[in-house]
Every structure is written in C-alpha cells, then in structure tokens.
Amino acid sequence: MDANQTPAPAGWLQGDVALITGGGSGLGLALVERFLLEGAKVGVLERSHEKVDALRARFGDDVVATQGDVRSYEDNSRAVAETVNRFGKLDIFIGNAAIWDHGASLMSLTPEQLANGFDELFPVNVKGYLLGAKAAAPELIKSEGSMIFTLSNSAFYPGGGGPLYTASKHAAVGLIRELAYELAPKVRVNGVGPCGMASDLRGPASLGQENMRIMDSRSPEAIASILPLQFFPQAADFTGPFVLLASRANNRTLSGVLLNADAGLAIRGIRHTAGGLNL
Template sequence: MSRLAGQVALITGGGSGLGLAILRRFVAEGARVGVLERDAGRVAMLNAQYPDAVLAVEGDVRSFADNARAVEAVLARFGRLDCFIGNAAIWDHGATLVGRSGEELERGFDELFAINVKGYLLGAKAAAQALIESEGSIIFTLSNSAFYPGGGGPLYTASKHAGVGLVRQLAYELAPRVRVNAVAPSGMASDLRGAASLGQQDQRIMDTRSPEAISAILPLQFFPDPEDFVGPYVMLASRADNRTLSGVFINADCGLGIRGIRHVAGGLDL
C-alpha cells in the first residue's frame, strides 16, 4: 500500500465521516495529510493520533483566510502540496420549497452555498499555486444530489449541482498543470449535519434516514460505510493511475443512475 508515497494532500472536513476515511487510507498509502476542520475536538484528536503524518488546522471553509492558513501550514510542515480535497459540507435534511418560509430558504441558501460551494472555491483558490507547481490535482466530494433530485431538498441539491460546474470550469482553467475531478457518493453512515439557519445543526443525517431506507433505494442493495468510497480518491490522486482524467465525475453511488431515486418522500401530497 504505497500508491501515494511522497504525496501531500489537504482535506477539508477531515475530522469525521468520509473525510476521515479518506485521511486514514491516504496515510496508509504513504501520503502525509493536512486537514482544515471546524471542530476543535476533532482537530486535537487527529494531531494526537497522527503526530507525524497529519497536520490538522482549526478553521472554517467559508473563510479564505482560514483556507490560506491551512495551505501555508501544510507547505511549512511538509514542503509541498499534491492534492486538495474539498469535502466539508452540510445537508438540508430534505427541507422542501413549500415546507419552509421564504426567510428560512433565504438563510438556508446562504449557509449551504457558503459551505458547500464557496468553501470548495476558496479552498481551490488557496491551494492553486502550490498545485500548479507540483502538477497536482483537485478532488471535490459531490453527491448523488449533484445529478438526481430526491437526495435532499432544493438547497442541498442545487449546491451539489453547482459543484459540477466548479469541477468543469476549474478543470478547464487549470489544465494542463492541475487535474480537477469529483467523486459523487451515495448515502452512508456519517455525522453529516444540517444547516444551523434551519435549526438543524445538531441533527445528523442518520437521525432521519435508516440504513434500510438507504439500501432499499440503491440498486446494489447495501448500506455503504465511508470506507467504501475511498478507492476512487486514491485512484484520482495517484499520478501513476491517473494521467488522463480531468473534469470527470465518478458516481460512486451503488448504481443510483440506473433508475434514479425512487420511493422516498418529497413530492407534493395532492
């Protein structure tokens, strides 16, 4: 396991769920990893668990200064940056257009887009120069909601669709020096929270979804763990295994595209 030997990655939201699973696998593959994470306890846990291979920095992806500080800390400690992984995001717990007030949608839009879209843009901006120098890559975590309705409400679905545009435009702008791609997972057991502006900051995705309900809508019919999604990240980050992919979306969604998301609540009850 040394497909990423010598490489340095920076992951946002690396303290939990999918980001933590990617971190563990990247370290096992020989990489050193920086993390930008807003939860102070998770930052302390990572720095204690991985004193040599990981450097976790506390901060918020909505702030360009925090993104820049994380990149500077990684360069100071590890000397280079090969891969930026935009991953920190929040959900909307399926908040619907008709079920929420106009003011809630206004606030919810600003919060979801600030974290899920602006956070990725600002992280890419902070990392761009170092990635151009290393001829590295960017990987964004999107979602089945980047392609299909029914995996959230209009706020989350629109924010993940916006990520598709970000990948395409950055892949266009940063070629030929930097490859830009995305992984779009399906549901999994994580700590994914809702929007504070919608009163959902303490609500986890698995509080309102069951493993049975998720596996029932997935053609492959099982409930994935975060670890089940990390293989595509290793492949996209690896220089040996990925010389050719840029502007590509890996739909790691247990086959959802075969028939879309069926049999979940969310339509108008007429």
C-alpha cells in the same frame, strides 16, 4: 527488516501530500485514514476544535490539523501554508466539508427559511470549495497535482436532498468543469459523488438542523433498500475513487470527470413510492 520478510507494497500515493477539508469525521476522516495507508502525508482543515485535537492525538506527525472555517479564505490559506511548511509541498487538495438540508422541500420552508438556509449552506458547500481551490492552486500548479471535490448523488439527480443541497452540488459540478478548464494542463480537477452513508454531516442552523446528523432521519436499511447493490456503504467504501483520481501513476488522463459512486443508484434514480406534493 528480517531477510525473510517481504516489504509492504508501496501505496498509490507514496510520497504525496494531501490537504482535506472537513477531515475530522465521516468521509473526510476515512479519506485521511486511506491516504495515510496509501503512503501520503495529510493536512486537514477542520472547524471543530475537538476534532482537531482528536486528529493530532491519533495521527501525530503524519497529519497537520488546522482549525478553521472553509468559508474563510484566510483559514484555507493558513491550512495550505501549515501543510506545506510541515511536509514541503502540496500534491492533492480535496474539498470535502459540507452541510446537508435533510431533504427540506421548497414547499415545507418559509420564504425566510429558504433565504437564510441558502445564505448558510451555499457558503460552505460552494464558496468553501472555491476558496479552498484558490488557496491551494499555486502549490498544486508547482507540483502538477490534482484537486478532487466531494459531490453527492444529488449532483446527478434529485431526491437525495432538498433544493438547497441539490442546487449546491450541481453548482459544484460547474465549478469542477470550469477549474479543470482553467487549470489545465498543470492541475487535474475531478469530483466523486457518494450516495448515502453514516457520517457526521449536519444541516444549517437557520433550519434548526445544526445538531441533526444525516442518519437521524434515515436508517441503514432504508438506504440499502434503494441501492441496486443492496448494501449500506461505510465511508471507507468511497475512498478508492479519490485514491484513483489523486494517483499520478493511475490517472494521467482524467480531468473534469465526475465519478458517480452511488452503489448503482443511477441505474434507476431515486424514486419515492409513497406520498407526493403536500399542499
């Protein structure tokens, strides 16, 4: 470095190692990018072979990408092992992989769709978090690290999804609180609930939504119009709360906390001004 150059400031996560599920696109990819910028090394558990290949090509040795399914404990455990083998430890686990129900309502679904949708969505959104936590916990206890789970505005109030998705995010709230209780004092466990954004979030195949992205049914203008801050957030706009919660220097006191990162939506909640129950 030239003597006249000012060294770049150290990031909030300098020297830390994180594992992020669903890190191949959307918020997960934005978290990979931000955590690297903050000085961390990153492991990713990602189901898509193509996204795993893209992560390896783009980030090289700074990221270890494991192809696997969050619904499998063995895949979660393998992602932890590969991350620790590469980087020597694990400080942060972020449960992020999820699917959405595109707002499919109770009355719009047949009983078979409701049952099959539940059996497909809950294993990703809830069991995936639980199995990831189980796999990561021993290493996080060693490092006295943290877990962070991606929630949603649907974890706080209705209208951001249908009953399947909303129930799954409320279940994740209970999981966060229980794990924060069980893993204290060694591991801090928290959640971040973003509002709508452009991402690759898709729906259950059992509802015919496996190729539907979240923005296929909503526009940036429609999302911005319901937010008090009146802008359409990008995935990167939500990464700051995760950095705060993960940082040892900036968060020694928050555990069992849910950060509602919804551009002010909680001021008034989600309201539908037209339509209603269609019987």
